[in-house]
Amino acid sequence: MARNEWPLFEVFIRPKNGLSHKHAGSLHAADARMALENARDVYARRGEGVSLWVVPSAAITASEPADKETFFDPADDKVYRHPTFYDIPPEVKNI
Amino acid sequence: MYTQGLDVGSDSDRTTAPTGPEERFQARVDAEEKIEPRDWMPDGYRRTLIRQISQHAHSEIVGMLPEGNWITRAPTLRRKVALLAKVQDEGGHGLYLYSAAETLGASRGDLVADLLNGKAKYSSIFNYPTLTWADIGAIGWLVDGAAIMNQVPLCRCSYGPYARAMVRICREESFHQRQGYEIMLALSRGSDAQKRMAQDALDRWWWPSLMMFGPSDGQSAHSAQSMRWKIKRFSNDELRQRFVDATVPQAEFLGLTVPDPDLAFDEATGHYRFGAIDWSEFERVLKGDGPCNRERLEARRKAWDDGAWVREAALAHAKKKDARAQAAAA
Numbered sequence: 001m002a003r004n005e006w007p008l009f010e011v012f013i014r015p016k017n018g019l020s021h022k023h024a025g026s027l028h029a030a031d032a033r034m035a036l037e038n039a040r041d042v043y044a045r046r047g048e049g050v051s052l053w054v055v056p057s058a059a060i061t062a063s064e065p066a067d068k069e070t071f072f073d074p075a076d077d078k079v080y081r082h083p084t085f086y087d088i089p090p091e092v093k094n095i
Numbered sequence: 096m097y098t099q100g101l102d103v104g105s106d107s108d109r110t111t112a113p114t115g116p117e118e119r120f121q122a123r124v125d126a127e128e129k130i131e132p133r134d135w136m137p138d139g140y141r142r143t144l145i146r147q148i149s150q151h152a153h154s155e156i157v158g159m160l161p162e163g164n165w166i167t168r169a170p171t172l173r174r175k176v177a178l179l180a181k182v183q184d185e186g187g188h189g190l191y192l193y194s195a196a197e198t199l200g201a202s203r204g205d206l207v208a209d210l211l212n213g214k215a216k217y218s219s220i221f222n223y224p225t226l227t228w229a230d231i232g233a234i235g236w237l238v239d240g241a242a243i244m245n246q247v248p249l250c251r252c253s254y255g256p257y258a259r260a261m262v263r264i265c266r267e268e269s270f271h272q273r274q275g276y277e278i279m280l281a282l283s284r285g286s287d288a289q290k291r292m293a294q295d296a297l298d299r300w301w302w303p304s305l306m307m308f309g310p311s312d313g314q315s316a317h318s319a320q321s322m323r324w325k326i327k328r329f330s331n332d333e334l335r336q337r338f339v340d341a342t343v344p345q346a347e348f349l350g351l352t353v354p355d356p357d358l359a360f361d362e363a364t365g366h367y368r369f370g371a372i373d374w375s376e377f378e379r380v381l382k383g384d385g386p387c388n389r390e391r392l393e394a395r396r397k398a399w400d401d402g403a404w405v406r407e408a409a410l411a412h413a414k415k416k417d418a419r420a421q422a423a424a425a
Contacts, residue, residue, distance in 0.1 A: 030409035
């Protein structure tokens with residue numbers, strides 16, 4: 001079979017105003033406009049959203065799952081980034 | 096189920112001797128952690144999922160054909176819009192699933208090629224013909240009912256993209272089953288001829304629906320490994336029993352007779368006992384000798400071939416527009 005596939009796009013849907021776009025899945029389309037129309041038909045047949053993004057899958061740079069620990073552990077030992085790190089007497093209110 | 100071909104025959108899906116990464120992987124699965132596309136996974140897990148998800152996708156796509164047969168002849172506009180929406184959903188379900196399979200590194204072109212050249216399987220149920228309007232009711236009620244029974248546990252499958260696709264699919268399937276049952280209800284409360292039509296549809300679709308769950312647990316080649324990997328949550332026989340238990344009272348409500356002389360409610364277990372399934376028919380249909388196997392594949396090949404110029408033209412147009420945009424920017 002001829003390998004002239006339409007490129008892959010990732011689809012993101014904003015369920016309603018006030019919420020962020022969320023990944024819904026992917027689809028193939030010849031160009032971005034077709035991807036948007038196909039995304040409406042494939043991922044939003046029942047009022048799933050008020051806004052759609054389509055992004056060429058090839059344009060996404062992702063972190064490596066194998067590096068998860070080294071990549072994310074700088075955050076693990078910084079307890080002082082959390083509000084509970086700081087001692088405030090209980091009689092102090094509204095803080 | 097839609098992936099029942101997995102359970103037949105035995106090719107080499109043995110995992111290699113447990114090593115470090117395999118044990119860590121199994122520990123993650125055992126802890127109910129989801130596996131995501133770029134995570135390390137055993138080759139057998141990846142292969143099993145690609146086969147299962149693509150068979151499932153093919154089943155959705157081929158499943159559009161028997162029902163599509165009745166769109167132009169639906170008895171009312173209400174029935175027609177519902178059937179159109181259902182068939183469109185099935186196309187959508189096929190696409191969610193292909194996209195889940197692609198996250199495992201499979202190419203869409205290869206998956207489609209495997210369907211068209213007969214290498215990949217799809218559910219045996221779609222190789223039966225839809226002879227009357229009542230068949231559309233029976234498919235929604237029984238075939239989608241059986242599919243839901245199987246698919247609800249797949250929403251908790253260990254592989255994230257498959258589980259998420261199944262959540263969407265299950266949300267949409269319940270309309271399918273209800274529209275089917277409503278058709279059966281209208282016919283079974285109609286004229287004598289309509290009642291006979293409903294009974295005839297139940298007679299023809301009952302056993303093939305039970306076969307959708309795949310071979311008995313003892314005969315099922317890949318079940319144990321799939322359970323260990325938490326791809327599968329319940330055995331074929333367990334799900335089949337649940338389906339029978341749920342469906343028999345629905346048939347009684349319709350005033351129709353399930354075509355099984357051995358069917359009886361067992362007070363002791365609280366389950367229905369049912370007769371032996373003709374597995375030779377199942378094997379025959381799965382291997383390509385069902386009433387409609389050739390017709391279904393021909394229809395898919397024709398759709399693929401007839402669409403070739405559209406796919407090529409759209410790509411050529413996109414390339415031309417890109418080149419123009421780049422020239423303008425330069």
